[in-house]
Amino acid sequence: MVGIAPPEIAAxxxxxxxxxRGDWTLRALSPRIAAIRRALKAVPADARxxxxxxVRIDSFGASLLWGAWGQRWPDEIEVSAPHRVVIDRVxxxxxxxxxxxxxxxxxxxxxxxxxxxxxxxxxxxxFVALVGQLCLDVAHLIRHPREWPLLEISSNVYKxxxxxxxxxxxxxxxxxxxxxYLSALQLKAFGADIFIVNILGLGIIRELGPVLVxxxxxxxxxxxxxxxxxxxxxxxxxxxxAAMGVSRTQRLILPKVLALTLAxxxxxxxxxxxxxxxxxxxxxxxxxxxxGFFIETLPxxxxxxxxxxxxxxxxxxxxxxxxxxCHFGLxxxxxxxxxxxxxxxxxxxxxxxxxxxxxxxAIGTRSIGVxx
Amino acid sequence: MRATPESGPxxxxxxxxxxxxxxxxxxxxxxxxxxxxxxxxxxxxxxGKTTLLRHIIGLTRxxxxxxxxFGEPLHDGSVHEQxxxxxxxxxxxxxxxxxxxxxxxxxxxFPVREERVATDDEIRQLVALKLAMVEMEPQHALLMPAxxxxxxxxxxxxxxxxxxxxxLLLLDEPTAGLDPDRSSSFVQLILGLRQELGLTVVxxxxxxxxxxxxxxxxxxxxxxxxxxxxxxxxTLKVEHPFIERFFHGEQGxxxxxxxxxxx
Numbered sequence: 208m209v210g211i212a213p214p215e216i217a218a219x220x221x222x223x224x225x226x227x228r229g230d231w232t233l234r235a236l237s238p239r240i241a242a243i244r245r246a247l248k249a250v251p252a253d254a255r256x257x258x259x260x261x262v263r264i265d266s267f268g269a270s271l272l273w274g275a276w277g278q279r280w281p282d283e284i285e286v287s288a289p290h291r292v293v294i295d296r297v298x299x300x301x302x303x304x305x306x307x308x309x310x311x312x313x314x315x316x317x318x319x320x321x322x323x324x325x326x327x328x329x330x331x332x333x334f335v336a337l338v339g340q341l342c343l344d345v346a347h348l349i350r351h352p353r354e355w356p357l358l359e360i361s362s363n364v365y366k367x368x369x370x371x372x373x374x375x376x377x378x379x380x381x382x383x384x385x386x387x388y389l390s391a392l393q394l395k396a397f398g399a400d401i402f403i404v405n406i407l408g409l410g411i412i413r414e415l416g417p418v419l420v421x422x423x424x425x426x427x428x429x430x431x432x433x434x435x436x437x438x439x440x441x442x443x444x445x446x447x448x449a450a451m452g453v454s455r456t457q458r459l460i461l462p463k464v465l466a467l468t469l470a471x472x473x474x475x476x477x478x479x480x481x482x483x484x485x486x487x488x489x490x491x492x493x494x495x496x497x498x499g500f501f502i503e504t505l506p507x508x509x510x511x512x513x514x515x516x517x518x519x520x521x522x523x524x525x526x527x528x529x530x531x532x533c534h535f536g537l538x539x540x541x542x543x544x545x546x547x548x549x550x551x552x553x554x555x556x557x558x559x560x561x562x563x564x565x566x567x568x569a570i571g572t573r574s575i576g577v578x579x
Numbered sequence: 580m581r582a583t584p585e586s587g588p589x590x591x592x593x594x595x596x597x598x599x600x601x602x603x604x605x606x607x608x609x610x611x612x613x614x615x616x617x618x619x620x621x622x623x624x625x626x627g628k629t630t631l632l633r634h635i636i637g638l639t640r641x642x643x644x645x646x647x648x649f650g651e652p653l654h655d656g657s658v659h660e661q662x663x664x665x666x667x668x669x670x671x672x673x674x675x676x677x678x679x680x681x682x683x684x685x686x687x688x689f690p691v692r693e694e695r696v697a698t699d700d701e702i703r704q705l706v707a708l709k710l711a712m713v714e715m716e717p718q719h720a721l722l723m724p725a726x727x728x729x730x731x732x733x734x735x736x737x738x739x740x741x742x743x744x745x746x747l748l749l750l751d752e753p754t755a756g757l758d759p760d761r762s763s764s765f766v767q768l769i770l771g772l773r774q775e776l777g778l779t780v781v782x783x784x785x786x787x788x789x790x791x792x793x794x795x796x797x798x799x800x801x802x803x804x805x806x807x808x809x810x811x812x813x814t815l816k817v818e819h820p821f822i823e824r825f826f827h828g829e830q831g832x833x834x835x836x837x838x839x840x841x842x
Contacts, residue, residue: 236696267696267705270697273704300705301707541725542679542680542723542724
């Protein structure tokens with residue numbers, strides 16, 4: 208500030224005391240803080256102090272001096288009454304210290320593990336309750352067909368299905384090209400070029416298509432669902448719905464779950480088709496296999512059952528992703544940290560659960576649709 | 580005329596024009612607020628009170644006109660000068676705007692920590708002091724904002740606004756959402772702090788009780804301009820339809836009568 212002397216501390220030769228002068232506020236002290244701290248340290252403990260020339264002092268300046276005095280008033284001091292009040296206030300605050308957060312101990316670690324287990328149990332219970340509530344909702348809607356939230360379902364199908372088509376197509380095409388190219392290199396070495404159709408057809412239709420789409424959709428739509436429900440909780444919109452007698456599961460969650468369960472098989476079909484097209488292009492360039500040959504051979508080497516397995520996987524994965532996303536969305540507490548933690552947990556859990564379910568599918572369908 | 584920073588107005592608006600699309604909100608606002616005043620900014624809903632406050636904070640820039648704080652144009656100077664200017668005022672947002680991922684203590688410590696001069700012990704002392712100033716207990720420092728009641732959120736937000744001991748305090752609806760008892764004790768709190776710290780206060784409010792109890796001057800925003808800037812007594816004498824409705828309605832008369840009894 209213009210016109211006020213900078214903060215300063217100096218020994219007074221004449222009286223042998225220490226003079227504190229100028230503007231002892233945080234803003235004035237900040238640029239000179241290191242020098243001031245050094246100067247304060249150099250003052251002997253039994254020094255005489257004079258604060259008469261201090262123009263202004265704020266609580267940071269006061270706390271600096273109070274620290275230098277060892278948390279007590281010096282024996283000999285000259286200070287004006289208003290400044291004494293400021294320092295007294297800091298002294299009172301220093302006496303009533305903030306409670307420190309408890310340090311982390313071994314028993315905390317054990318308790319943390321226990322709490323983690325309880326939390327997991329609670330997650331499972333809440334998830335089961337959510338699924339149960341959805342079943343009740345569906346039963347209710349079957350008895351009262353006029354209440355189906357058709358508008359919400361169709362808008363969700365558009366959001367999670369139609370709008371996801373470009374990105375799934377791009378990724379599917381590139382994966383198809385890469386897979387076909389790498390397989391072609393190996394097959395050429397054995398002269399088994401024709402088997403590229405078997406590899407691509409079985410791999411993409413049965414396995415890669417559904418899993419690839421699931422990962423993309425979990426990242427794209429699952430996170431969006433969790434974040435949307437989470438923010439609606441933070442802003443009390445969900446409570447407002449409940450207060451109007453509108454069931455949150457029926458109006459918010461059921462449409463999302465149904466929409467993704469419906470849209471995912473279609474997305475799987477779309478992505479698998481584009482990935483096969485990518486593989487066809489690559490096979491044509493690399494091995495000289497014509498499109499016509501590829502398309503003619505495909506149905507003979509890949510039984511139609513594989514398409515149905517892929518579609519079933521798509522539906523189940525869509526159901527799981529949307530359930531997990533809604534489950535975590537409803538658990539968001541009203542703060543930003545919780546929102547980000549739950550969105551992360553939603554995506555990671557959804558992908559993990561999808562891959563676990565995929566393993567179960569592989570075991571359950573091991574004798575179906577595999578030639579030979 | 581360019582006044583020296585010490586004696587001139589703390590806030591000076593000249594010819595401020597704001598447009599949202601084709602909607603003209605402010606049409607040439609001139610206002611000088613002197614040091615030590617408590618100015619209540621009143622106006623109908625949608626008259627641009629909060630927008631004007633956001634211009635003063637520097638969150639938005641007017642389409643035309645000049646905003647000066649402490650005698651310097653708000654957006655002038657290097658980045659460091661602008662930051663230093665911002666740290667000379669504290670803002671209490673309508674909803675408190677506490678950082679929800681931080682505890683109460685960390686919220687209050689945040690502005691001080693940003694200065695990077697105070698040690699951890701000093702910061703703890705300062706946080707305890709600020710908590711005491713807003714009449715809260717030291718153990719409240721460990722609570723999270725989600726665990727606080729509405730009145731406590733405002734107190735913590737005020738403590739955070741005061742963390743750097745600003746010269747100017749900007750309050751957006753400080754008593755909205757508080758019950759009358761809480762809001763009058765909040766007003767007393769701010770008045771007490773203003774006495775102690777020599778603050779200049781600008782508040783946006785709809786609450787006539789708060790206005791009558793706190794303000795030394797009233798700025799009335801209507802017809803896209805400041806139609807009156809005077810003490811409450813003189814404001815009442817101005818003839819303007821908005822002032823008529825706002826102060827001379829049934830509620831207005833009762834609030835003013837109450838304030839006279841108290842004062």
